[in-house]
Amino acid sequence: MAVYTDVSDEELDAFIASYAIGELTSFKGIAEGVENSNYLVHTEAGRYILTLYEKRVAPQDLPYFLSLMEHLADRGISCPLPVRDREGQALKELAGRPAALITFLEGVWVRKPSIEHCAGLGRALAQFHIAGSDFPMHRANSLSLRGWVGLFDAIRDKADGIIPGLKAEIEGELAELGAQWPADLPLGVIHADLFPDNVFFLGERLSGLIDFYFACNDMLAYDVAVCLNAWCFEPDGSFNITKARALLENYEKERKLTAAELDKLPLLARGAAMRFLLTRSYDWVNTDAGALVKQKDPNEYLRKLRFHRGVKSYREYGIGEH
């Protein structure tokens, strides 16, 4: 829920005029997404999303994100496509921020994903992984093991103020993850943030993926683990094995998980839970009231982490022997 940067009339007019998309007919800030400022733009030529990249996004990473969208769209993945201006530029500047205009993707994100939605997500995730396999650019995952340690250092002294005992629990967990984190699983481009609000549906049919601003090169199965956390827990904290099975079985219709990936899945899911536990904890102690962002509860991801710590085998995620 965020529009951080206001755009003046003159700047907006000049920006729109730099594209061959006709006159502006509507311009509204969107109350979704917490990283960037997003506007819904209607012009005579159609509908677009205008994104102003705020300080959390490193400007040097933007060519990776925008090129990835073009690469994926070229390979038939339904996702927004950066619009190039009259001079062929996709990455521009507006109101002192890096900015891009991207095509509007139809669909609605589901607040409460069903089994069918999880099935669609699994298939789309694997298609995304396959489509990204020949993407030539590289971006390290800044929110993997080393990034977690850095985040924890920044909140260490405040951790027990968020949740009593959190400091010791994260310390122990980070030590175990550091000792066991795999280095030999299949790599590729991952979305890294494929939560329900980044996946659009029209009814039961998945209509596309959005928000590639955490995409990076990392283990493909880590992306699966992020989705298990984001899609397969119920609001009461319970793990829905039927949704997990739907997600994993449909993923494997497009891309088989290797035996090593399956073995490491519980560990990857712990790591994926740690990543969101840490960023949410960091935001919890660092977001000022003026930021107009709804705080997300770190506790939710601590509970997910604990769940996966108790998982002995990937079979507990609902799929059988390979």
Add this chain to the structure above:
Amino acid sequence: MAVYTDVSDEELDAFIASYAIGELTSFKGIAEGVENSNYLVHTEAGRYILTLYEKRVAPQDLPYFLSLMEHLADRGISCPLPVRDREGQALKELAGRPAALITFLEGVWVRKPSIEHCAGLGRALAQFHIAGSDFPMHRANSLSLRGWVGLFDAIRDKADGIIPGLKAEIEGELAELGAQWPADLPLGVIHADLFPDNVFFLGERLSGLIDFYFACNDMLAYDVAVCLNAWCFEPDGSFNITKARALLENYEKERKLTAAELDKLPLLARGAAMRFLLTRSYDWVNTDAGALVKQKDPNEYLRKLRFHRGVKSYREYGIGEH
């Protein structure tokens, strides 16, 4: 900047299905407006705004607001039109809130109105007043003199904490306004909140008015005074007499102001400034950080109030003898 109420998938589907507008294709919260939750809704049939009325809006007032929009649209005023469902209902319920779906109005609100925009606003305001003249319903202005006294009572003890000396200044001003507030000026339906973000333009051309949720029956010239405050001051606090002249002269192309209205205009402008000084002060001390609303500065309206206190005649607003 506000979406206060979340809508579940099931509720949304049932709500959309109750209208003859086809399937939902997009649903996004809008980061504008501070009173209600607003969503931009696309369906196979077109574009709509879905508004959930939050606690500041009294449910019993909603038929007035919705009927007014229909009345105005019938008379050629460009404004959103409530959509009736398959059973003919415009006022509905969603997520435990009163809710209405209204048509989408093209246009962009201008951050920095030009003289031409002020001219267009003046003309549209008068057309609105004329179109409302035979509207049969009645709603008292709850934010006039008596309402101001009530608001002041609620913040009296905290006023000097907002701006030193504010308590005494409001007390003195309310006494003068109470003694001099006119009772014999032409009455009608007023918008009462016609700020730039409630007026859409396509380029220089005014494309319509929105947000009738403060509309009520009161002195027409008070509405003019609200607009003088909202449109004719520069960001540095100076009064732009050229913009005021454009607003008033164009208003009078549609509806002549009476001699009594002109005489009272400086007083009405003080009252209009008082109204927004008080609501902003109230919000300043009563909005909690979780409300996700950008605080508006009460100081801006204190300065406007002081400006009008120094005005001796309506001629200082840029128009001559009648």
